[in-house]
Amino acid sequence: MGVYVYDNSFNGLICAIKAAAIDAAAEITLAAPAQDSLFSSAVEVEASPADSAAFLRKLDGLAGEGTAENMKLCWLWNGPEKEKMLLTYARMAFSKGKKLNDLLADPAVAKVLKAAAAVLREGHRLKGFLRFSELSDCTLYARMEPDHNVLPLIAGHFRRRMAASDWVIHDARRNMAALYFGGRLRVAELTGDQTPPRSETDRQVTGLWRTFFEAVAIRERTNPRAQRGGVPLKYRANMPEFDTDL
Amino acid sequence: MDDLERRIEILSAGARYDASCSSSGSDRSGGNGAAHMSGVCHSWSADGRCISLLKILMANACVYDCAYCVNRRSNDIPRAALTPDEIASLTYEFYRRNYIEGLFLSSGVVVSPDHTMELMLEAVRKLREEKRFTGYVHMKVIPGASRELIDRAGLYADRVSVNIELPTSGSLARLAPGKTRESILRPMSRLAECISASRDERRSVKSAPLYAPGGQSTQLIVGASPETDLQIMKLSEALYKKMALKRVYYSAFVPVSPDNRLPALTAPPLAREHRLYQADWLLRFYGFAADELLNERCPCLDLTFDPKTMWALNNLDKFPLEVNTADHLELLRVPGIGTLSAKRILRARRVGRLNLEDLGRLGVVMKRAVYFVTAGGHYGGLKTDSAEAIKTRLLEKKEPAAVQPQLFATAEPAGEL
Numbered sequence: 001m002g003v004y005v006y007d008n009s010f011n012g013l014i015c016a017i018k019a020a021a022i023d024a025a026a027e028i029t030l031a032a033p034a035q036d037s038l039f040s041s042a043v044e045v046e047a048s049p050a051d052s053a054a055f056l057r058k059l060d061g062l063a064g065e066g067t068a069e070n071m072k073l074c075w076l077w078n079g080p081e082k083e084k085m086l087l088t089y090a091r092m093a094f095s096k097g098k099k100l101n102d103l104l105a106d107p108a109v110a111k112v113l114k115a116a117a118a119v120l121r122e123g124h125r126l127k128g129f130l131r132f133s134e135l136s137d138c139t140l141y142a143r144m145e146p147d148h149n150v151l152p153l154i155a156g157h158f159r160r161r162m163a164a165s166d167w168v169i170h171d172a173r174r175n176m177a178a179l180y181f182g183g184r185l186r187v188a189e190l191t192g193d194q195t196p197p198r199s200e201t202d203r204q205v206t207g208l209w210r211t212f213f214e215a216v217a218i219r220e221r222t223n224p225r226a227q228r229g230g231v232p233l234k235y236r237a238n239m240p241e242f243d244t245d246l
Numbered sequence: 247m248d249d250l251e252r253r254i255e256i257l258s259a260g261a262r263y264d265a266s267c268s269s270s271g272s273d274r275s276g277g278n279g280a281a282h283m284s285g286v287c288h289s290w291s292a293d294g295r296c297i298s299l300l301k302i303l304m305a306n307a308c309v310y311d312c313a314y315c316v317n318r319r320s321n322d323i324p325r326a327a328l329t330p331d332e333i334a335s336l337t338y339e340f341y342r343r344n345y346i347e348g349l350f351l352s353s354g355v356v357v358s359p360d361h362t363m364e365l366m367l368e369a370v371r372k373l374r375e376e377k378r379f380t381g382y383v384h385m386k387v388i389p390g391a392s393r394e395l396i397d398r399a400g401l402y403a404d405r406v407s408v409n410i411e412l413p414t415s416g417s418l419a420r421l422a423p424g425k426t427r428e429s430i431l432r433p434m435s436r437l438a439e440c441i442s443a444s445r446d447e448r449r450s451v452k453s454a455p456l457y458a459p460g461g462q463s464t465q466l467i468v469g470a471s472p473e474t475d476l477q478i479m480k481l482s483e484a485l486y487k488k489m490a491l492k493r494v495y496y497s498a499f500v501p502v503s504p505d506n507r508l509p510a511l512t513a514p515p516l517a518r519e520h521r522l523y524q525a526d527w528l529l530r531f532y533g534f535a536a537d538e539l540l541n542e543r544c545p546c547l548d549l550t551f552d553p554k555t556m557w558a559l560n561n562l563d564k565f566p567l568e569v570n571t572a573d574h575l576e577l578l579r580v581p582g583i584g585t586l587s588a589k590r591i592l593r594a595r596r597v598g599r600l601n602l603e604d605l606g607r608l609g610v611v612m613k614r615a616v617y618f619v620t621a622g623g624h625y626g627g628l629k630t631d632s633a634e635a636i637k638t639r640l641l642e643k644k645e646p647a648a649v650q651p652q653l654f655a656t657a658e659p660a661g662e663l
Contacts, residue, residue: 099596104594104608129289142344158344211255215256223294
């Protein structure tokens with residue numbers, strides 16, 4: 001039985017899967033240097049972007065377009081054993097070919113597709129729920145704490161609509177941020193939670209938004225259950241219309 | 247509370263009875279902001295309705311005295327107005343913070359339809375030209391406005407709408423004395439003309455201007471007048487076919503005055519509204535005709551069971567249906583199978599025969615579908631084929647308070663994605 005160790009990057013995982021795909025009993029583990037002795041037979045896989053891209057193209061060729069995309073989305077998913085899930089899925093691309101993504105009733109395929117769908121769903125939600133505030137230096141800053149790592153999914157969406165501003169989207173749960181300054185977008189680590197103060201206009205605009213939010217609801221139709229279905233409680237901490245402290 | 251805040255409060259309270267909050271159907275971009283083809287919901291208000299647009303009136307004064315409308319002339323409420331500049335700035339500032347997808351602009355009729363339309367057009371023009379805003383704009387067209395002004399609306403807006411208000415001209419005459427069916431249908435068909443002409447033109451000339459790329463919608467009030475669901479669905483069917491409308495919205499009448507022309511309601515007919523939305527979905531995405539769901543003998547939608555289940559129970563001779571061989575339209579008619587699960591069934595059965603267990607994994611709601619399908623010849627429903635027996639079982643499995651008006655609350659249905 002082979003244990004393949006990767007460096008916790010997407011390309012690393014894909015390279016590890018490529019190496020393990022032919023080894024029926026392989027497992028894939030995160031890089032864990034302190035426990036090296038446990039894995040005497042461990043193979044450390046080097047992350048190569050070129051190899052990873054080539055392998056993903058191969059999977060798309062075998063099992064049809066969308067296969068690589070499903071793997072990427074599943075990688076962003078925050079759930080247990082995704083290495084194992086993706087390894088099984090990649091192996092099935094070899095054995096099932098073009099049928100793979102139609103095997104909706106197969107538990108292994110369904111798991112990957114469900115994870116991918118959950119990531120897409122949260123990404124879409126945050127396109128709506130993300131809230132920017134204007135800081136004193138005119139930068140727009142948004143804080144979020146998503147279940148899944150949706151930052152790579154939504155950064156492009158905001159670049160498309162806010163190309164003329166400078167902005168930051170901060171995933172406080174993963175200490176990562178998308179930084180868009182002077183027309184250039186990059187993703188970087190961002191630790192700490194202190195942000196510069198908000199501008200005075202920003203306070204006023206937020207106040208107007210809260211007024212609108214209250215006034216637009218029809219009292220005779222009050223329906224907190226439907227409201228919770230729309231905006232689950234976990235997102236509300238970063239949305240000013242739900243902030244009870246203001 | 248300062249003056250601007252107070253005016254926003256009054257003018258969004260005046261606009262809240264418009265159900266439409268869709269932000270889909272357009273992919274405009276290139277300036278400040280962009281539209282999203284499938285729409286984005288930004289929040290949900292306490293009534294469980296999605297907020298995707300800044301829904302607001304230009305002014306809430308009105309020359310008309312429509313009995314059902316909170317802004318009617320004779321209603322003793324505070325009046326306010328916003329300037330075109332204020333509308334444009336507010337939309338822009340909300341948009342930058344990602345509070346909204348764009349603007350939904352309506353208005354009471356101030357002075358005259360033309361005067362009102364001019365103010366609204368000026369607000370939207372400023373938003374598009376001065377703020378270079380390329381997010382979503384839904385604009386109401388005021389019945390009675392001149393053709394030249396109506397034609398300009400679609401040049402700025404992604405979606406345009408004229409509210410049909412009430413299902414028949416008789417009710418309109420009784421409750422909305424200033425409006426006639428003709429005065430509402432004329433701008434509606436003019437907009438339909440402009441939209442279709444622009445589509446044709448853009449097919450050959452890519453640079454031709456966009457005209458309301460998100461199409462046209464309308465709204466009618468349910469429960470303020472005596473029309474049956476059959477009349478309403480026939481009307482919707484005709485609007486979809488003849489005016490090529492994107493959506494008809496149904497708004498449960500919220501009693502806003504003790505007018506003696508109105509029925510005495512204690513609460514808005516939300517369950518009925520919900521059933522109308524379901525029936526509307528069946529017309530648009532499931533290949534049903536209004537006549538199949540309702541008829542003169544049964545002109546009202548059942549409040550206990552959804553319209554598709556009712557149709558199936560009345561047509562038990564067509565069931566059970568074998569999911570491995572049924573065609574797409576047949577699958578869509580099974581209670582518990584939606585547009586998405588029907589597609590999944592078609593895909594999954596290409597690679598192997600489906601059994602009853604598989605169906606749940608494909609997203610079929612088995613507690614409803616089980617009475618109406620077989621898989622590989624196996625049937626999991628009742629041995630008797632009586633509609634009453636199935637109804638009893640369905641009721642036992644029904645979740646309490648399942649009738650929640652949530653369908654219309656999303657920015658746009660999954661069915662349109």
